[in-house]
Every structure is written in structure tokens, then in C-alpha cells.
Amino acid sequence: MTDTPLRRAKRPATPIAGPYGHPFHPMLVTVPIGAWLMAVIFDIVAFAGDDPAAFTTGARWLYGLGVLAAVVAAVFGLLDYTRLTPGTRARKIATTHLVLNLTAVVIFTAAWAVHLGSDDPSALGLVLGIIGLLGLGVSGFLGGELVYRHGVRVADETDQAGAHESA
Numbered sequence: 001m002t003d004t005p006l007r008r009a010k011r012p013a014t015p016i017a018g019p020y021g022h023p024f025h026p027m028l029v030t031v032p033i034g035a036w037l038m039a040v041i042f043d044i045v046a047f048a049g050d051d052p053a054a055f056t057t058g059a060r061w062l063y064g065l066g067v068l069a070a071v072v073a074a075v076f077g078l079l080d081y082t083r084l085t086p087g088t089r090a091r092k093i094a095t096t097h098l099v100l101n102l103t104a105v106v107i108f109t110a111a112w113a114v115h116l117g118s119d120d121p122s123a124l125g126l127v128l129g130i131i132g133l134l135g136l137g138v139s140g141f142l143g144g145e146l147v148y149r150h151g152v153r154v155a156d157e158t159d160q161a162g163a164h165e166s167a
Contacts (some may be wrong), residue, residue, distance in 0.1 A: 005085035009152045017079035020153035026147070027079055028073035033136060035066035036108055040129040046121040053119040063112035063129070072107045077101070080153050090150045093142050100139035107132040 011020055018024035039062035046055035081098060084091040111128035146152040 005088050005090075006151060007156070008081050008085065009090060009150070010154060010156060011083065012153070013079045013082045022152075023076070023153040025076040025153075026143075028069070028076055029143075030161040031069035032066040032073060032108075033140070035062045035069060035128055036129065036132060036136065037102075039063045039066065039108075039111070040126065040133055043121065043129055044148060047126070052088055052121045056115060056119050056121055059119075059125070060112065060115035061120065063108055063115060063125075067105060067109050067112055070101070070108070074101065074105075083127075084152065090146060090152055093146055093150070094152070097139050097146065099143040100135050100142070102138065104132045104135045107135065109122075 012018055012023065022157065039059045042055045042059035042062060046052040077098070077132055081091075081094050086093050107128050111125045111132065114122050114125040114128065147154060
């Protein structure tokens with residue numbers, strides 16, 4: 001078969017990125033997303049609850065965990081990004097996805113830094129967390145667009161067809 005931009009986008013740059021049809025990046029992003037979502041929830045509870053220091057401490061740890069996990073997920077995302085042909089719609093969407101994710105990491109790093117200074121709830125930390133989640137939501141939508149509409153790192157339809165035949 002010919003190496004087209006679509007066919008190239010479906011295959012890993014290296015086995016480190018995950019085998020064909022099973023990329024690691026989508027699995028890894030669940031850790032920072034979950035950590036940051038819980039950090040924002042902990043921030044909200046810190047303002048509303050009876051023990052704000054415990055929830056502020058939890059938020060601090062979750063923001064930090066999310067930042068570290070995002071760096072790992074980004075490495076695998078970059079490996080997939082290199083498979084996209086420059087000038088294509090998929091590459092443009094992926095570039096926007098990348099920029100939004102990097103911006104989110106900066107925002108969540110700032111939220112983490114705000115939490116490092118005190119055990120008291122921080123309105124600034126909460127606002128940063130909410131802004132970061134909003135950006136992450138838009139970025140996640142674009143990631144879904146890449147996978148579900150444009151087939152990035154998804155097996156070829158000819159490979160998928162066997163699962164839809166009678167056994």
C-alpha cells in the first residue's frame with residue numbers, strides 16, 4: 001500500500017508510542033485530567049468545608065501530580081504529532097491541541113505554585129484551575145476530533161472490518 005498522509009498518521013513513529021492501533025497518549029492523558037479535575041473539586045471543598053487545610057493540601061498534591069503526568073503524556077503526544085503531515089487539516093488541529101495543552105500545563109503549574117505558599121484556600125488557585133479545565137475541555141474536544149473524525153493513530157478500516165463480520 002502507498003504511504004499516504006492518512007496511512008502515515010495511523011502508524012506509530014516508534015514502538016515507544018504504542019503499537020499500531022493502540023497508542024499510549026490517550027491512556028496517559030487520563031491521569032493529569034483526573035488529577036486536575038479533582039484538584040479543582042478539592043479547592044471548592046476547601047472554601048465550603050470545615051477543614052480547608054486538608055483539602056488545600058490535597059489540591060496542591062493533585063495539581064503537582066497533574067503537571068508531572070502531563071509532561072509524560074506530552075512526550076507520547078509529540079511522538080504521534082510527528083506522524084502528521086505538515087499543511088494538513090489534521091496537523092493544524094493537532095497544533096492547536098498541542099498549544100492549548102501547553103497553555104493548560106502553564107496555568108495548572110501556576111495554580112500549583114499558588115498552593116505551595118499556604119494551607120489556606122486560594123481564590124486565585126481556584127480561578128486558575130477553572131480556567132485550566134476550560135482550556136483542557138476545548139483541547140480534549142480537538143483530540144477527539146483527531147481520533148474519531150480524522151483517524152489519527154486508529155487502525156485502518158480494512159483492519160477493523162474483521163471485527164464486524166459474523167464469527
